[in-house]
Amino acid sequence: MKKIAFVGAGAMAEALVKGLIAAEHLPAKGIWLTNHANDARLQELHAAYGVTITRNQTDLLKDADVIILSMKPKDAEAALSSLKSANLNSKQIVVSILAGIHTSFLESYLPSNQPVVRAMPNTSATILEAATAVAAGVHAGSEDMKVVSSLFKTVGEAVEVEEEAMDAVTAISGSGPAYLYYMMEALEEASSQVGLDESVSKQLLIQTFKGAAKMLEQSDLTPAQLRANITSAGGTTAAGISVLEEQGVKAAIQACVKAAAARSKEMGQAFSK
Ligand SMILES: NC(=O)C1=CN([C@@H]2O[C@H](COP(=O)(O)OP(=O)(O)OC[C@H]3O[C@@H](n4cnc5c(N)ncnc54)[C@H](OP(=O)(O)O)[C@@H]3O)[C@@H](O)[C@H]2O)C=CC1
Ligand SMILES: O=C(O)[C@@H]1CCC=N1
Numbered sequence: 001m002k003k004i005a006f007v008g009a010g011a012m013a014e015a016l017v018k019g020l021i022a023a024e025h026l027p028a029k030g031i032w033l034t035n036h037a038n039d040a041r042l043q044e045l046h047a048a049y050g051v052t053i054t055r056n057q058t059d060l061l062k063d064a065d066v067i068i069l070s071m072k073p074k075d076a077e078a079a080l081s082s083l084k085s086a087n088l089n090s091k092q093i094v095v096s097i098l099a100g101i102h103t104s105f106l107e108s109y110l111p112s113n114q115p116v117v118r119a120m121p122n123t124s125a126t127i128l129e130a131a132t133a134v135a136a137g138v139h140a141g142s143e144d145m146k147v148v149s150s151l152f153k154t155v156g157e158a159v160e161v162e163e164e165a166m167d168a169v170t171a172i173s174g175s176g177p178a179y180l181y182y183m184m185e186a187l188e189e190a191s192s193q194v195g196l197d198e199s200v201s202k203q204l205l206i207q208t209f210k211g212a213a214k215m216l217e218q219s220d221l222t223p224a225q226l227r228a229n230i231t232s233a234g235g236t237t238a239a240g241i242s243v244l245e246e247q248g249v250k251a252a253i254q255a256c257v258k259a260a261a262a263r264s265k266e267m268g269q270a271f272s273k
Contacts, residue, residue: 001025001026001030001065001066001147001151002026002030002063002065003026003030003031003032003063003064003065003066004020004026004030004031004032004064004065004066004067004068004151005032005033005034005060005061005064005066005067005068006031006032006033006034006068006070007034007060007067007068007069007070007071007079007083008034008035008036008068008069008070008071008072008075008079009033009034009035009038009041009042009045009053009070010035010041010070010071010072011123012070012097012121012123012125013033013068013070014045014126015121015123015124015125015126015130015155016068016070016097016121016125016155017031017033017045017049017051018049018125018126019125019126019127019128019130019154019155019156020151020154020155021049021051022128023128023154023155025151025154028049028050028051029050029051029052030052031049031051031052032051032052032053032054032059032060032064033045033051033052033053033054034053034054034055034057034060035071036071036075057082057083057086058086061083061086061088061092064092065091065092065093065147066092066093066094066095066147066148066151067083067088067092067093067094067095068095068096068097069094069095069096069097069098069106070097070098071098072098073098073099073100073101073267073271076096076098076101076105076106076271077271080106080109080110081109083109083110084109084110088110088111088114090111090113090114090115090139092114092115093115093116093117093140093144093147093148094106094110094114094115094116094117095116095117095118095119095148095151096116096117096118096119097119097120097121098118099120099170099174099264099267100167100170100263100264100265100266100267100268100270100271101118101267101268101271102118102163102268102271102272103116103117103118103135103136103137103138103140103163104137104138104272104273105268105271105272105273106118106137107137107138107139108273113139114139115137115139115140115141115144116137116138116139116140117134117135117136117137117140117144117145117148118134118135118137118163118166119132119133119134119135119148119152120132120133120134120166120169120170120173120174121152121155121156121174122173122174122176122177123177124156124177125155125156128154128155128156129156130152130155130156130157130158131156131157131159131173131176132152132155132156132157132158132159132173133158133159133160133161133165133166133169133173134148134149134152134158134159134160134161135160135161135162135163135165135166136160136163137163145160166264167261167262167264167265167268168261170260170261170264171257171258171260171261171264172257175260179253179256180209184205184209187201187205188201188202188205191204191205212226227241
């Protein structure tokens with residue numbers, strides 16, 4: 001891989017850039033970025049990472065092995081309309097990280113045999129811990145999928161799924177870090193309410209999340225079994241969990257994921273051809 005072109009230079013593009021550079025997937029100069037209008041942002045990324053920045057679409061796309069669409073879904077049509085006039089060749093893989101938007105919509109703006117791959121990473125790409133799912137469009141072959149999977153594997157784990165799973169993926173792992181940060185926020189606030197010093201609670205909470213994730217990864221037990229192992233009858237965990245049950249927290253989490261998946265589906269329907 002010699003060149004990756006990002007169309008969109010926001011939070012998610014930066015997370016991927018950071019990860020790709022840390023993983024030495026390609027030299028920083030081989031990572032090209034453009035955005036809509038914010039010159040200062042492009043300069044900032046160039047200064048921070050040594051990436052190449054441009055406003056010239058021909059330069060951006062020329063010889064790019066992979067083109068990553070990383071603007072917000074609302075800006076997709078404008079970006080795709082301008083890509084329509086670009087002379088992409090069928091070896092260039094167009095990857096979209098946009099929530100909701102189907103490969104068929106993207107393909108409708110691109111040459112008829114263009115390989116398109118939909119990917120859903122998350123912000124943990126910044127520290128090479130992303131969970132990414134990738135799904136092939138109709139012209140993306142197994143070699144294209146290998147290239148894209150290996151790109152996302154440099155910034156964490158990547159799994160290939162059918163496109164119909166992408167709304168669920170987006171709701172679970174795309175948005176997932178935000179749910180966990182929400183829980184951490186609540187736990188931090190609760191720590192201070194029960195009298196724990198902020199720096200101590202932060203240290204304990206980070207290690208508690210890390211340890212719980214590693215336990216699930218390294219043991220054969222389910223989350224329910226791991227939880228049961230901590231919950232002695234009449235003990236502290238039982239006292240806490242009974243409040244979560246009374247307040248319907250599990251149902252609220254399930255409703256949260258369903259709402260996120262429904263929103264992804266709705267966004268896909270808004271952008272269909
Ligand atoms: N944030 C997350 O956790 C995740 C986000 N995603 C997806 O990633 C995408 C980007 O999100 P995020 O990085 O948070 O968004 P940001 O708002 O941070 O960045 C959007 C970028 O797109 C640029 N842009 C807008 N219009 C165009 C255009 N016509 N041509 C080129 N560039 C354009 C903006 O430029 P300018 O600043 O000049 O306006 C900006 O650089 C979204 O589609 C989202 O669904 C996927 C997984 C996780
Ligand atoms: O909220 C969003 O739209 C994006 C998609 C996945 C995570 N954040």
